[in-house]
Amino acid sequence: MKSYLDCIPCFFEQALRAGRIATDDEKLLKHLLDELGEKLRHISLESTPPETGRLIYWMVKEITGNPDPFRKLKHESTQLALELYPSLKKTIEESNDNLLTAIRIAIAGNIIDFGASAIFDINTAIKESLVKDFAIYDYSTFKNSLEKAEHVLYIGDNAGETVFDRLLIEQLNKPVTYVVREKPVINDATAEDAIQAGIDKVAKIVSSGSDAPGTIPGICSLEFREMLDSAEFVIAKGQGNYEGLSNEKRSIFFLLMTKCQIIANDLGVSKGDIVLKGINI
Amino acid sequence: MKSYLDCIPCFFEQALRAGRIATDDEKLLKHLLDELGEKLRHISLESTPPETGRLIYWMVKEITGNPDPFRKLKHESTQLALELYPSLKKTIEESNDNLLTAIRIAIAGNIIDFGASAIFDINTAIKESLVKDFAIYDYSTFKNSLEKAEHVLYIGDNAGETVFDRLLIEQLNKPVTYVVREKPVINDATAEDAIQAGIDKVAKIVSSGSDAPGTIPGICSLEFREMLDSAEFVIAKGQGNYEGLSNEKRSIFFLLMTKCQIIANDLGVSKGDIVLKGINI
Numbered sequence: 001m002k003s004y005l006d007c008i009p010c011f012f013e014q015a016l017r018a019g020r021i022a023t024d025d026e027k028l029l030k031h032l033l034d035e036l037g038e039k040l041r042h043i044s045l046e047s048t049p050p051e052t053g054r055l056i057y058w059m060v061k062e063i064t065g066n067p068d069p070f071r072k073l074k075h076e077s078t079q080l081a082l083e084l085y086p087s088l089k090k091t092i093e094e095s096n097d098n099l100l101t102a103i104r105i106a107i108a109g110n111i112i113d114f115g116a117s118a119i120f121d122i123n124t125a126i127k128e129s130l131v132k133d134f135a136i137y138d139y140s141t142f143k144n145s146l147e148k149a150e151h152v153l154y155i156g157d158n159a160g161e162t163v164f165d166r167l168l169i170e171q172l173n174k175p176v177t178y179v180v181r182e183k184p185v186i187n188d189a190t191a192e193d194a195i196q197a198g199i200d201k202v203a204k205i206v207s208s209g210s211d212a213p214g215t216i217p218g219i220c221s222l223e224f225r226e227m228l229d230s231a232e233f234v235i236a237k238g239q240g241n242y243e244g245l246s247n248e249k250r251s252i253f254f255l256l257m258t259k260c261q262i263i264a265n266d267l268g269v270s271k272g273d274i275v276l277k278g279i280n281i
Numbered sequence: 282m283k284s285y286l287d288c289i290p291c292f293f294e295q296a297l298r299a300g301r302i303a304t305d306d307e308k309l310l311k312h313l314l315d316e317l318g319e320k321l322r323h324i325s326l327e328s329t330p331p332e333t334g335r336l337i338y339w340m341v342k343e344i345t346g347n348p349d350p351f352r353k354l355k356h357e358s359t360q361l362a363l364e365l366y367p368s369l370k371k372t373i374e375e376s377n378d379n380l381l382t383a384i385r386i387a388i389a390g391n392i393i394d395f396g397a398s399a400i401f402d403i404n405t406a407i408k409e410s411l412v413k414d415f416a417i418y419d420y421s422t423f424k425n426s427l428e429k430a431e432h433v434l435y436i437g438d439n440a441g442e443t444v445f446d447r448l449l450i451e452q453l454n455k456p457v458t459y460v461v462r463e464k465p466v467i468n469d470a471t472a473e474d475a476i477q478a479g480i481d482k483v484a485k486i487v488s489s490g491s492d493a494p495g496t497i498p499g500i501c502s503l504e505f506r507e508m509l510d511s512a513e514f515v516i517a518k519g520q521g522n523y524e525g526l527s528n529e530k531r532s533i534f535f536l537l538m539t540k541c542q543i544i545a546n547d548l549g550v551s552k553g554d555i556v557l558k559g560i561n562i
Contacts, residue, residue, distance in 0.1 A: 005307065008314050009293035016286055026286065030326060033289050037321030045311060 022069035050214025077160025109164025157238030214240025303350035331495025358441025390445025438519030495521025
């Protein structure tokens with residue numbers, strides 16, 4: 001997905017929100033926004049939003065001198081999600097359609113996103129996500145394709161959400177490779193976060209080789225690109241991965257909650273909707 | 282009121298919204314935002330938001346080559362408000378407290394503000410404003426001060442809202458001087474807009490000498506500053522005038538609806554509240 005003019009005010013909001021996690025020094029924060037302002041001319045609308053997200057996060061790290069401002073928040077999010085794990089596992093096992101319930105819960109976990117919104121209530125999100133109608137619902141194709149596949153490539157999104165991904169992976173009944181970001185960016189999951197969530201017990205963890213808050217194949221490692229090309233069945237979680245992968249030519253199933261109006265428009269749904277969308281299927 | 286860091290993303294939103302009224306050329310709009318980005322370093326948080334609003338509007342005019350992009354919208358807003366005038370006049374005259382009802386309606390008119398939000402529903406705003414509790418309610422002081430004054434200085438805000446101001450002026454029972462912006466800026470009322478609203482039938486129309494979307498005494502004409510200093514009783518409508526005048530040392534009654542979280546915080550109220558606040562009273 002390309003960037004839209006409306007993304008630009010949001011880039012400044014994101015910079016301010018991420019900056020405030022790293023520092024409360026108003027002068028540094030103003031300097032951060034000024035620097036982003038200077039760079040704006042070089043940010044093309046043809047680039048995807050996670051490319052700019054990556055730039056913003058570099059600036060936050062450089063200007064505040066804090067190499068991983070979200071580390072503590074990520075750890076806490078994962079800890080919180082782990083506390084919910086047993087009851088969510090039970091909810092899935094007691095449901096009529098374990099796979100579908102696990103998908104709904106994995107999407108609810110997508111609300112844990114400091115990039116898109118500072119305020120979230122995970123319990124409300126779970127309750128809503130369990131009963132809400134899907135705005136896009138490619139479940140039968142998802143299920144059929146999954147049955148035929150011998151292996152799943154699962155592209156993760158945020159720390160904390162990883163625990164919810166684990167619950168879905170446990171229902172896939174296939175060997176899974178779980179993709180994380182190479183380096184910390186906002187609250188996106190790295191290998192360390194995935195291990196804290198216990199993903200290593202249910203999947204092989206690999207890095208995309210990129211530090212963008214979304215998967216943009218062009219800036220990922222060659223190993224990951226080959227993995228993506230040859231994968232039988234691909235699940236990509238969250239808005240950042242949708243933004244980076246929506247124009248790919250291969251089949252991908254996106255699981256996300258639309259937290260941004262622009263992405264909702266791009267998908268043809270409303271803000272706040274839940275989506276299970278397959279492309280090239 | 283000074284600017285806050287959170288105003289910065291909003292400046293870009295305002296530029297985009299105003300720019301889109303003037304042109305639908307995406308390249309020009311990106312250029313407008315890039316130019317604002319370049320200038321951001323020189324925008325101090327010590328300046329008031331309308332000072333930056335003025336800069337943004339200058340840029341919109343210069344970059345799009347359109348000297349008054351809001352002219353048609355302002356004309357239509359005033360026309361719409363004039364159609365509501367007879368029934369609103371009746372509502373006021375049939376109420377228990379004509380002055381208070383006129384104040385409530387004048388505040389409801391403040392929702393006509395393309396600077397703060399593109400979407401408004403004036404009829405809903407009127408209905409709500411007629412029954413809503415004031416978050417700040419200095420009505421008794423307002424009434425007492427008004428009774429003692431022999432003349433009122435009324436600082437207007439947006440075109441269209443001017444018709445609602447006229448309804449309040451008709452209940453003040455005092456000679457009124459009505460202040461408008463010197464030149465077009467966003468949808469703020471100029472003399473032309475005030476005359477279309479029929480303000481000339483109930484008040485003397487004067488210009489503040491400024492083209493900022495708010496009244497910042499330092500950049501107004503000497504005539505206006507003297508008028509403000511010597512005025513017995515001052516009413517200032519809307520957020521822009523609050524932003525520009527909230528630190529003045531003289532008594533002023535602000536009538537507004539808080540459409541922005543930052544201004545709501547500054548006033549110690551919630552977004553969407555209605556306010557009748559006197560300072561130095």
